[in-house]
Amino acid sequence: MLEDAVVRKVLGAALATGGEWAEVYAEDRLSHNIRLEDRRVEELVTGRDRGAGVRVVKGTASAYAYTNRLDLDALLEAARVAAAALREPPAAEVRDLRRRQPEVRHPVAVDPAGVERTTLAELVRRADDAARGYDPAVAQVTAGYGDVRQQVLIANSEGFSTLEDRVRTRFVVQVVAARDGVVQTGFDGPGRSMGFELLDEFPPEEVARRAAERAVAMLASRPAPAGQMPVVIASGNGGVLFHESSGHGMEADLIAKEASVYTGKQGARIGDERFNGVDDATVEGAWGSFAFDDEGTPAQRTVLFDGGVCTDYLTDLIRARQLGLPASGNGRRQSYADVPIPRMTNTYVLAGDDDPSEIIRQTPRGLYAKSLGGGQVNPVTGEFVFGVVEGYLIENGEVTTPVRGANLVGDGPSVVAAVDALGDDFTVKEGICGKEGQGVPVGNGAPTMRISQMTVGGTGGTA
Amino acid sequence: MTVELDAIVERLAAEATGGEGVEAYAELTTETSVTAFQGEVERLTSASSSGVGVRVVADGRLGYAYTADLSDDGLRECLAEARANLEVSGEDPGNVLPEASAYQALEGLFDTRLADTDPERKVALALDLEARTRAADPKVTQVESARYGDVVGEVAVASSLGISGSFAVTHAWCVSVAMATEDGESQIGYAVDAARALEDLDPGPVAREAADRAVRMLGATKPPTRTIPVVFDRMVAPSLLGVLLAGLSAEEVQKRRSLFADRIGQQVGAAGLRLVDDGRLVAGPGAAPFDGEGVPTGRTVLIEDGMLQCFLHNTASAAREGGEVHSTGNARRGSFKSTPGISAHNLFLEPGDLDQAGLLSRAGEGLLVQDVSGVHSGANPITGDFSVGVSGLLFRDGQLAEPVREATVAAHLLDILKGIDAVGSDLRFTTGSIGGSSLLIGEMTVAGA
Numbered sequence: 001m002l003e004d005a006v007v008r009k010v011l012g013a014a015l016a017t018g019g020e021w022a023e024v025y026a027e028d029r030l031s032h033n034i035r036l037e038d039r040r041v042e043e044l045v046t047g048r049d050r051g052a053g054v055r056v057v058k059g060t061a062s063a064y065a066y067t068n069r070l071d072l073d074a075l076l077e078a079a080r081v082a083a084a085a086l087r088e089p090p091a092a093e094v095r096d097l098r099r100r101q102p103e104v105r106h107p108v109a110v111d112p113a114g115v116e117r118t119t120l121a122e123l124v125r126r127a128d129d130a131a132r133g134y135d136p137a138v139a140q141v142t143a144g145y146g147d148v149r150q151q152v153l154i155a156n157s158e159g160f161s162t163l164e165d166r167v168r169t170r171f172v173v174q175v176v177a178a179r180d181g182v183v184q185t186g187f188d189g190p191g192r193s194m195g196f197e198l199l200d201e202f203p204p205e206e207v208a209r210r211a212a213e214r215a216v217a218m219l220a221s222r223p224a225p226a227g228q229m230p231v232v233i234a235s236g237n238g239g240v241l242f243h244e245s246s247g248h249g250m251e252a253d254l255i256a257k258e259a260s261v262y263t264g265k266q267g268a269r270i271g272d273e274r275f276n277g278v279d280d281a282t283v284e285g286a287w288g289s290f291a292f293d294d295e296g297t298p299a300q301r302t303v304l305f306d307g308g309v310c311t312d313y314l315t316d317l318i319r320a321r322q323l324g325l326p327a328s329g330n331g332r333r334q335s336y337a338d339v340p341i342p343r344m345t346n347t348y349v350l351a352g353d354d355d356p357s358e359i360i361r362q363t364p365r366g367l368y369a370k371s372l373g374g375g376q377v378n379p380v381t382g383e384f385v386f387g388v389v390e391g392y393l394i395e396n397g398e399v400t401t402p403v404r405g406a407n408l409v410g411d412g413p414s415v416v417a418a419v420d421a422l423g424d425d426f427t428v429k430e431g432i433c434g435k436e437g438q439g440v441p442v443g444n445g446a447p448t449m450r451i452s453q454m455t456v457g458g459t460g461g462t463a
Numbered sequence: 464m465t466v467e468l469d470a471i472v473e474r475l476a477a478e479a480t481g482g483e484g485v486e487a488y489a490e491l492t493t494e495t496s497v498t499a500f501q502g503e504v505e506r507l508t509s510a511s512s513s514g515v516g517v518r519v520v521a522d523g524r525l526g527y528a529y530t531a532d533l534s535d536d537g538l539r540e541c542l543a544e545a546r547a548n549l550e551v552s553g554e555d556p557g558n559v560l561p562e563a564s565a566y567q568a569l570e571g572l573f574d575t576r577l578a579d580t581d582p583e584r585k586v587a588l589a590l591d592l593e594a595r596t597r598a599a600d601p602k603v604t605q606v607e608s609a610r611y612g613d614v615v616g617e618v619a620v621a622s623s624l625g626i627s628g629s630f631a632v633t634h635a636w637c638v639s640v641a642m643a644t645e646d647g648e649s650q651i652g653y654a655v656d657a658a659r660a661l662e663d664l665d666p667g668p669v670a671r672e673a674a675d676r677a678v679r680m681l682g683a684t685k686p687p688t689r690t691i692p693v694v695f696d697r698m699v700a701p702s703l704l705g706v707l708l709a710g711l712s713a714e715e716v717q718k719r720r721s722l723f724a725d726r727i728g729q730q731v732g733a734a735g736l737r738l739v740d741d742g743r744l745v746a747g748p749g750a751a752p753f754d755g756e757g758v759p760t761g762r763t764v765l766i767e768d769g770m771l772q773c774f775l776h777n778t779a780s781a782a783r784e785g786g787e788v789h790s791t792g793n794a795r796r797g798s799f800k801s802t803p804g805i806s807a808h809n810l811f812l813e814p815g816d817l818d819q820a821g822l823l824s825r826a827g828e829g830l831l832v833q834d835v836s837g838v839h840s841g842a843n844p845i846t847g848d849f850s851v852g853v854s855g856l857l858f859r860d861g862q863l864a865e866p867v868r869e870a871t872v873a874a875h876l877l878d879i880l881k882g883i884d885a886v887g888s889d890l891r892f893t894t895g896s897i898g899g900s901s902l903l904i905g906e907m908t909v910a911g912a
Contacts, residue, residue, distance in 0.1 A: 038718055040553030046528040046544040047800055063507040068531040085507045121551040140719055176720060183846045226910040259607050259642060337510060376836040380642060380649045383869055385837030385852030405848045407841050407871050457850050457871025457910045
């Protein structure tokens with residue numbers, strides 16, 4: 001994408017005013033997105049996006065400038081603008097740029113760019129047919145397919161550079177079901193760091209059926225109860241909860257600002273000794289995986305909880321240096337227009353050895369959260385709120401009536417502390433995590449898990 | 464770099480051949496942001512970027528492509544991709560371009576002072592805001608974020624049907640997030656100010672408000688579950704209106720994804736309630752002389768005296784209705800990367816006579832909601848189910864009392880709208896397209912312990 005000589009010149013200009021280190025991040029992104037709605041292929045959009053950012057860092061301070069031109073003049077101008085934040089004599093020079101080789105790869109069997117447009121249109125139509133065929137109550141279907149090929153070049157004045165070709169593919173279906181004036185929605189959306197072969201693993205019909213199943217099941221729901229109760233979270237979904245309620249608080253920018261409930265908790269026992277959590281960007285082909293993070297640090301597996309004990313934080317280069325911690329490979333950015341910040345990748349609660357059906361059988365009454373929607377967390381207090389998009393009552397050890405409008409409310413450490421059963425099943429869910437206005441692909445995984453006591457918000461009166 | 468947006472879009476529009484319509488929409492954005500932390504500039508970002516999106520329509524089909532590569536080759540390739548994408552799209556009466564119509568320029572969107580502001584002044588404002596927030600209260604132990612930001616933007620659109628226009632805007636804002644700590648417990652408070660130029664921002668009140676909002680939450684506990692009057696703070700009200708907004712889009716109605724479908728002429732809110740979108744209200748950041756496809760903007764009353772009047776339209780949704788329905792000038796794009804959707808420019812509830820203190824006095828006893836969380840998962844614009852996490856302060860005899868947290872409120876959206884006893888007089892627009900006023904809801908179930 002850029003010649004080494006160009007990159008060296010730009011880094012040199014960036015260090016002219018006293019920066020300790022400087023970095024060039026350049027990307028070229030080609031994307032295809034097709035969407036079907038209302039039985040019709042609404043649009044197929046092709047996008048070409050490219051640009052580069054230059055960052056100058058001194059201590060914890062950084063200046064960043066970007067441009068969507070990749071010629072030397074534009075890059076030198078960006079370097080000059082970023083360097084203008086400092087007014088000192090040069091303090092560092094550009095070392096030899098050693099090309100880092102990837103330790104993990106995320107193979108692409110079928111290049112999405114080579115897939116015919118008519119094939120893409122066929123995919124979303126198949127999903128539409130399958131969802132509508134599932135049940136007459138299915139009233140609306142939205143099906144979408146997207147792929148992106150992102151070529152990334154990173155060069156750091158401290159002497160390394162990386163090149164990575166990332167491919168991500170995702171297929172999503174949302175279904176609206178309606179019956180007797182009740183309207184419910186269901187969603188499924190698998191995604192992987194792989195090529196078009198994703199569709200072999202997740203045929204459109206199956207994705208559509210799962211979304212339809214969720215929407216239709218909830219038609220018979222009644223308002224969820226409110227109050228404190230045990231909550232069993234279906235496999236996969238506990239990962240989303242863990243991501244939001246604990247993962248964010250373990251991102252090192254919040255730790256450095258002492259703005260996290262997990263500040264100073266390294267080595268502290270928070271949960272049961274069966275509780276293990278990791279953030280792992282090395283999982284082959286996973287949605288949140290990569291070979292290098294967006295600062296060129298190799299992908300890693302970071303242990304967040306080891307036997308219930310809070311272990312490592314998620315760092316980017318600036319925070320690692322500031323806190324005297326290893327760089328964990330969690331510096332990520334949405335695009336060249338953003339500065340990297342500590343972010344999660346694939347965040348997993350590891351499986352235990354309980355039988356999932358036994359977990360429910362041993363819960364006399366409570367809530368079974370089969371599918372969680374998005375969540376939100378205040379990392380300072382650790383408090384979160386989660387919507388339960390598919391929920392059921394547990395009565396006498398059995399999953400019974402579907403309930404709607406339930407919300408889970410709590411805080412991260414309390415939830416980790418209250419996990420008292422972990423299934424031997426494990427699944428992942430994919431999503432886009434937002435922080436400081438930047439969205440990045442993240443995977444979340446967990447086994448079936450029970451939280452012994454949790455606040456449930458709902459409209460169906462006090463339980 | 465100088466990019467001639469007008470020339471680019473006119474040239475693309477002129478490429479249309481027989482039977483097809485071509486529209487090009489281009490943006491050029493220059494932005495700066497400065498974040499201060501502990502008396503230092505933690506981060507300074509400065510950038511300029513541009514791009515163009517090309518929409519091609521023919522025989523009721525649509526193709527779209529965008530590119531950030533504004534070279535001749537880049538533009539040619541983009542148009543070719545859009546044409547190829549059209550081939551697989553389905554037919555829809557909405558796939559038409561708007562007819563040309565003259566728009567009136569709008570004064571006050573662009574403040575030349577901002578384009579000329581030195582970076583030093585931006586840095587100084589962020590540092591000042593951080594220092595003031597820290598000094599505002601001894602219990603403020605950290606300023607999680609003190610940030611200044613601005614944007615100078617240019618937009619141009621042209622089509623083969625004769626649409627042609629361009630305008631420029633400026634926005635400047637500052638945000639402070641204070642963290643207060645006492646007895647090992649921390650709380651955060653947020654405040655923001657926005658204007659068209661840096662000179663019109665006032666960091667003093669922002670710092671005080673952020674600090675006050677954090678400090679007054681210290682010692683918050685989970686409240687008992689009760690049904691009580693609830694006042695939503697003006698900073699919270701936009702999240703509530705934001706959920707309604709999705710359902711007021713004609714496209715959502717046509718796709719049967721709106722809780723307002725089939726409710727035109729019906730009572731959907733309390734008597735006296737008026738909900739307005741005004742694209743020419745310069746005090747709001749969404750003001751623009753024309754929308755994302757070149758159609759002139761205007762003022763649309765969506766709810767009058769509690770009755771639903773109409774929906775927001777772009778050209779596509781209006782065309783689907785056939786005949787008498789016209790675009791309300793509400794085609795909006797996230798950026799040049801997307802086709803025009805439907806959204807509000809400046810949405811607000813017509814303000815009432817009482818300020819927030821007046822609303823609290825009127826209610827007597829209840830909960831002032833300072834913060835909501837989980838809106839994107841807990842509020843469903845299709846079903847109308849609304850259940851969110853809230854924190855704030857209880858009040859008695861109209862006076863603020865103890866803080867509460869980890870509570871939830873849940874109700875159907877229409878019941879909330881119908882339950883609005885009063886809209887505050889404190890309407891303010893900051894950074895979003897929705898203005899906020901304090902809202903008094905007669906009663907809601909607040910679930911806690």
